[in-house]
Amino acid sequence: MANESFAAAKVNLTLHVTGRRADGYHLLDSLVVFAGTGDRIRVSESESLGLTITGPEGAGLDAGADNLVLRAARAFEVERGAAIELDKQLPVASGIGGGSADAAATLSALARLWNLPLPAPDAVLALGADVPVCLAGRPARMRGIGERLDPVGGLPEGLALVLVNPRVAVPTPAVFAALERRDNPPITEIPKGCDATDFALWLAVQRNDLEAPAIAIAPVIAEVLAALRACGGLLSRMSGSGATCFGLFADLAAATRAARRISIEKPGWWTRAAPVLSAPAA
Numbered sequence: 001m002a003n004e005s006f007a008a009a010k011v012n013l014t015l016h017v018t019g020r021r022a023d024g025y026h027l028l029d030s031l032v033v034f035a036g037t038g039d040r041i042r043v044s045e046s047e048s049l050g051l052t053i054t055g056p057e058g059a060g061l062d063a064g065a066d067n068l069v070l071r072a073a074r075a076f077e078v079e080r081g082a083a084i085e086l087d088k089q090l091p092v093a094s095g096i097g098g099g100s101a102d103a104a105a106t107l108s109a110l111a112r113l114w115n116l117p118l119p120a121p122d123a124v125l126a127l128g129a130d131v132p133v134c135l136a137g138r139p140a141r142m143r144g145i146g147e148r149l150d151p152v153g154g155l156p157e158g159l160a161l162v163l164v165n166p167r168v169a170v171p172t173p174a175v176f177a178a179l180e181r182r183d184n185p186p187i188t189e190i191p192k193g194c195d196a197t198d199f200a201l202w203l204a205v206q207r208n209d210l211e212a213p214a215i216a217i218a219p220v221i222a223e224v225l226a227a228l229r230a231c232g233g234l235l236s237r238m239s240g241s242g243a244t245c246f247g248l249f250a251d252l253a254a255a256t257r258a259a260r261r262i263s264i265e266k267p268g269w270w271t272r273a274a275p276v277l278s279a280p281a282a
């Protein structure tokens with residue numbers, strides 16, 4: 001029997017770099033949400049383990065053993081087969097965690113197919129710092145390098161995002177290496193039960209500490225932010241280590257209008273409007 005999992009785009013609404021571990025990894029404080037746009041993983045029974053990749057963003061992505069989908073399958077540490085299909089819709093290496101979302105969706109789908117428990121938390125984290133939060137699939141405050149998760153409730157209903165990627169790959173290690181400070185303050189208490197405007201006012205006094213170093217590496221990110229701001233949303237910021245930026249909107253209709261405008265102005269950019277998910281999508 002086949003089954004499918006949705007691999008939603010991860011968006012870091014805040015991303016504070018608060019310290020650095022002895023191994024060089026940076027400590028983060030991030031409010032993470034998921035957007036209703038993403039990849040799809042489909043798994044079905046097979047004697048051997050194999051991956052096929054389809055979809056508009058699949059070209060150039062290697063389906064070999066290093067693909068995060070196959071690494072996730074091996075994390076179960078069992079000699080089982082499965083035919084895995086990845087429908088790749090999210091740009092690769094773009095700050096919205098596509099690879100991590102694929103790994104998490106593979107873990108969920110194979111746990112169902114093989115009727116096995118998920119791998120241990122350390123094995124999940126070893127696949128990538130964003131894999132635990134992608135497995136949770138709902139709004140969370142993420143700390144440490146990604147292992148410390150606290151669910152976040154009470155965000156305004158109906159929020160939507162426009163995600164824009166200028167088709168420039170920004171290497172994550174280079175962005176962290178270009179940080180000027182690594183001891184920034186954490187985020188302040190996340191408001192609960194407020195409306196979209198007040199939530200955006202809170203977000204505006206938080207940051208993505210990786211935004212300035214990413215812009216220094218890829219100045220086009222500043223153009224993306226300017227294009228989003230020109231659409232009049234509640235807030236615009238970069239996600240993760242870039243280059244994808246998001247615009248936050250009070251509802252999906254406003255986000256869809258903004259996405260249409262940016263798609264017309266910049267047809268070469270990857271632009272999507274999507275709701276903020278309050279719970280994992282099927």
Ligand SMILES: C[C@@](CO)(OP(=O)(O)O)[C@H](O)COP(=O)(O)OP(=O)(O)OC[C@H]1O[C@@H](n2ccc(N)nc2=O)[C@H](O)[C@@H]1O
Binds near residue numbers: 026030095173242
């Ligand atoms: C920055 C974040 C925020 O959600 O998102 P993305 O930009 O990947 O979407 C993540 O922490 C990305 O975590 P992860 O996906 O595991 O990062 P990788 O690409 O494997 O990391 C590549 C390299 O970046 C540096 N790195 C990464 C994470 C971290 N907390 N500190 C670091 O210093 C390390 O040099 C690491 O070897």
Ligand SMILES: Nc1ncnc2c1ncn2[C@@H]1O[C@H](COP(=O)(O)OP(=O)(O)O)[C@@H](O)[C@H]1O
Binds near residue numbers: 061068091093097103
């Ligand atoms: N299934 C996958 N999808 C995307 N990237 C993958 C996948 N498997 C391995 N990778 C590798 O992981 C790296 C990070 O990709 P991705 O998770 O898309 O980045 P980001 O977290 O910045 O959005 C890329 O360099 C890519 O080559």
